[in-house]
Amino acid sequence: xxxxxxxxxxxxxxxxxxxxxxxxxGLVFPEGAERQPHVEAELPGGLTLALDTxxxxxSFHPGWRPPAGGGRVSLAFRCGAPADVDAVYEDLVGxxxxxxxxxxxxxxxxxxxxxHDPDGNGVDLFAPLPEGE
Numbered sequence: 001x002x003x004x005x006x007x008x009x010x011x012x013x014x015x016x017x018x019x020x021x022x023x024x025x026g027l028v029f030p031e032g033a034e035r036q037p038h039v040e041a042e043l044p045g046g047l048t049l050a051l052d053t054x055x056x057x058x059s060f061h062p063g064w065r066p067p068a069g070g071g072r073v074s075l076a077f078r079c080g081a082p083a084d085v086d087a088v089y090e091d092l093v094g095x096x097x098x099x100x101x102x103x104x105x106x107x108x109x110x111x112x113x114x115x116h117d118p119d120g121n122g123v124d125l126f127a128p129l130p131e132g133e
Contacts, residue, residue, distance in 0.1 A: 003020055005017055008043075009050040009067065010073065010121065011057055017118040019084035024092060025077055025123070046095045049075075058126070074114075074122035089113040 012018040016034045022041065023029065027049060033039040037056040041049045057064050079085045086103045092115045093099040100122060101114035111124045117123055 005047070007040075007048045007050050008075070009052065010117055010119070011054055012051050013054055013066070014118055015051060016054050017093075021092070021097060022049070024095065025088070040053050055120050074124060076078075076124040076126060079111075079127040081123055082127045082129055085111040086127050089115060090105045 008020070015036075019029055019039070027041040027104050029039050029041050030036075035050055037048065037059075038052050043049055044091070048112055054064075054066060060128075077088075079088055082105075089099060097118070098116040098120075099113070101112070103111055103113040103125075106112040106126075109129050111129055113125045115123050115125070
């Protein structure tokens with residue numbers, strides 16, 4: 001049997017804050033997830049995003065420490081249209097999340113922006129630009 005990629009896991013310092021962030025991006029987590037040490041959301045295409053608290057990881061790996069510095073993980077969310085990139089970016093920044101890279105028309109043909117989740121992970125927002133732009 002060949003292993004199949006199935007889960008993206010993030011260790012979060014504040015589960016409630018992370019759930020709020022990813023719910024704003026449309027992910028669905030179970031009711032009461034804020035009180036759990038491990039939660040999952042099904043992603044399009046059959047993948048799963050799993051969030052674990054730092055305490056959960058330390059319960060089975062006592063010597064674990066969060067990595068120093070950010071930028072080790074990046075998730076990307078495709079938006080329906082270039083204007084949606086701007087709207088989602090403004091919604092998240094307006095809600096207090098860090099805007100790392102304001103929306104711009106990237107040379108590779110996408111409207112593109114980057115925000116940080118509560119733990120500093122990069123979350124890219126993108127949408128294809130119409131032909132000829």
